[in-house]
Amino acid sequence: MNATTSPVNQYFKALQLDETDHSLSQELLQNCGIEIERCLECGKCSGGCSNAHIFDFTPRKIVQMIKVGDEERLLHMDALWCCVACQLCVDRCPSGIDIARIMDYLRERAVARGIPATRPTVELFHNLMLDQVHKIGRVSELYLILNYNLKSGQYLNNAELGPQMFIKGKLNPFPARVKKMDKVRRLFHKKPGQKGEVK
Amino acid sequence: MGIHKEQSTLVIGGGAAGIEAARILGQAGYPVVLVEKSNWLGGVLNQLASSFPRWEDPAQFVEPRVKELEKCAAVKVLLESVVSGCQKTENGYRVQIKNNHGAVEELQAGAVIIATGFDLMDLSGYGEYGHGAFPNVLNSLEFEAVLKEWSAGQKPQKAPVVAFFKCVGSRDRAKGYPYCSKICCMYTAKQAGLVKDLLPDAKSYVFYMDYRASGKEYEEFVRSVIEDKHVRYVRGRPAKVLPEDGRLLIRCEDTLMGVPVEVRADYIVLAAAIRPSQGTAEMAEMFGLHTDPYGFIEPEPFEPVKVQERVFLAGSCGFAVETLGALQQGAAAAAQAMAVLNQAD
Numbered sequence: 001m002n003a004t005t006s007p008v009n010q011y012f013k014a015l016q017l018d019e020t021d022h023s024l025s026q027e028l029l030q031n032c033g034i035e036i037e038r039c040l041e042c043g044k045c046s047g048g049c050s051n052a053h054i055f056d057f058t059p060r061k062i063v064q065m066i067k068v069g070d071e072e073r074l075l076h077m078d079a080l081w082c083c084v085a086c087q088l089c090v091d092r093c094p095s096g097i098d099i100a101r102i103m104d105y106l107r108e109r110a111v112a113r114g115i116p117a118t119r120p121t122v123e124l125f126h127n128l129m130l131d132q133v134h135k136i137g138r139v140s141e142l143y144l145i146l147n148y149n150l151k152s153g154q155y156l157n158n159a160e161l162g163p164q165m166f167i168k169g170k171l172n173p174f175p176a177r178v179k180k181m182d183k184v185r186r187l188f189h190k191k192p193g194q195k196g197e198v199k
Numbered sequence: 200m201g202i203h204k205e206q207s208t209l210v211i212g213g214g215a216a217g218i219e220a221a222r223i224l225g226q227a228g229y230p231v232v233l234v235e236k237s238n239w240l241g242g243v244l245n246q247l248a249s250s251f252p253r254w255e256d257p258a259q260f261v262e263p264r265v266k267e268l269e270k271c272a273a274v275k276v277l278l279e280s281v282v283s284g285c286q287k288t289e290n291g292y293r294v295q296i297k298n299n300h301g302a303v304e305e306l307q308a309g310a311v312i313i314a315t316g317f318d319l320m321d322l323s324g325y326g327e328y329g330h331g332a333f334p335n336v337l338n339s340l341e342f343e344a345v346l347k348e349w350s351a352g353q354k355p356q357k358a359p360v361v362a363f364f365k366c367v368g369s370r371d372r373a374k375g376y377p378y379c380s381k382i383c384c385m386y387t388a389k390q391a392g393l394v395k396d397l398l399p400d401a402k403s404y405v406f407y408m409d410y411r412a413s414g415k416e417y418e419e420f421v422r423s424v425i426e427d428k429h430v431r432y433v434r435g436r437p438a439k440v441l442p443e444d445g446r447l448l449i450r451c452e453d454t455l456m457g458v459p460v461e462v463r464a465d466y467i468v469l470a471a472a473i474r475p476s477q478g479t480a481e482m483a484e485m486f487g488l489h490t491d492p493y494g495f496i497e498p499e500p501f502e503p504v505k506v507q508e509r510v511f512l513a514g515s516c517g518f519a520v521e522t523l524g525a526l527q528q529g530a531a532a533a534a535q536a537m538a539v540l541n542q543a544d
Contacts, residue, residue: 011458012458012459013459014450014458014459014460014461015453015456015458015459015460015461016460016461016462017404017431017433017460017461017462018360018461018462018463022429035426037425037426037429038422038426041434041455060455061455061456064453064455064456065456067431068453
């Protein structure tokens with residue numbers, strides 16, 4: 001690889017602060033009510049993050065990139081697709097910054113802009129999960145796992161956990177449907193930021 | 200027994216600490232001679248455009264205090280004067296006070312309060328920042344004058360970008376001093392916030408290693424500058440300032456991301472280390488006072504302001520201190536002077 005075009009050197013190219021702005025922070029404030037400038041840069045979010053070991057940017061750095069409005073890097077990062085929204089960072093943050101909501105917002109933005117997920121099966125998983133919700137109003141673990149393993153071609157992925165989950169009643173072949181399905185389906189037509197029930 | 204108000208107290212320095220000490224002694228009826236080398240009272244406060252943590256105008260404090268001082272019959276203010284000599288006597292010091300015209304006045308003082316203040320470090324050793332070489336690289340007191348101009352309505356036509364460098368000379372074992380100058384975090388936040396208040400389209404950057412805002416309302420003050428006034432804090436010590444098309448290019452590392460950053464500014468304000476003033480050094484030598492390795496006057500162990508028998512310090516001649524702290528020390532020194540003048544054997 002040519003040294004001058006390697007990603008490492010790109011990363012250490014001086015960031016021009018003059019060209020950065022507050023627009024992304026402003027957007028998050030308006031759309032999600034998140035005040036990024038409250039960040040104390042303490043790193044408690046990253047320290048608590050359950051998936052930081054596989055992230056390319058830790059939660060603290062993600063907040064920092066929002067401060068400098070580095071949208072391109074944020075929408076292309078791998079962490080966007082390995083965050084499981086476990087909310088540990090949110091729970092720990094002394095400034096009450098909802099980082100999980102930020103990740104959601106960024107994922108929505110990446111999908112809207114047609115930027116492919118760095119991990120394709122993650123997108124598949126998200127879509128299959130939403131399909132389930134659309135069909136029966138909730139997630140049936142059994143059908144989600146079956147569909148996911150079939151469509152991603154990893155037929156025996158986590159198969160060893162199946163019997164145990166079945167015994168514990170986690171894999172119900174006859175999942176209950178939500179009664180008011182029309183209400184759930186209407187959620188799918190909600191626009192970003194829209195409040196109240198959708199008609 | 201009884202209260203003795205015969206002996207004079209000499210207060211050296213007419214800044215915040217000195218006028219506070221003189222005012223309290225004067226209001227209690229103790230004769231005071233206040234010696235000030237310039238021709239105004241209030242010291243550095245007169246140079247400041249605003250104050251922390253409540254954005255008050257320092258002039259609003261200085262004027263009434265000076266008026267109160269002038270009302271005290273017991274207080275004699277000698278402007279444009281310096282203490283030129285002293286001899287220890289049985290119950291105090293015999294002191295010579297020389298004014299601008301060379302006339303010397305002699306005084307027997309039962310107590311001496313040193314309030315000779317601070318200077319900002321000379322930054323000519325920091326060639327990388329170009330103080331002295333580039334006209335728009337200023338130290339923090341020079342920038343207060345700019346802020347005063349802007350406050351008075353003489354605003355620049357185009358909203359500027361102003362970058363503040365903290366810890367220039369402080370926490371620097373190579374070219375400066377190892378200590379933290381204690382007040383820069385707050386006054387830098389004040390200046391950066393004031394820029395945004397006066398010129399809403401201006402941009403303020405503060406380059407910092409950390410901010411140390413320990414004091415009542417100080418943390419909230421700095422946070423409000425970041426969160427409400429949207430001053431951008433960049434963590435890292437700038438490495439170099441370069442001229443670029445009539446502006447100043449700053450090179451630094453954002454140590455939070457580990458990436459180099461560059462930004463172009465119209466003004467650079469250096470929060471220079473606080474060191475003892477020339478007057479502090481002279482008085483320490485004249486009165487034979489203990490000083491620390493940097494020249495700040497050292498009080499006796501576990502004494503807030505007592506330096507030696509009948510000599511007290513107040514304000515930043517002891518160490519960098521904010522206005523409120525200087526006033527507290529001035530008041531403490533006044534109380535101790537009263538105690539020593541009335542010592543019951």
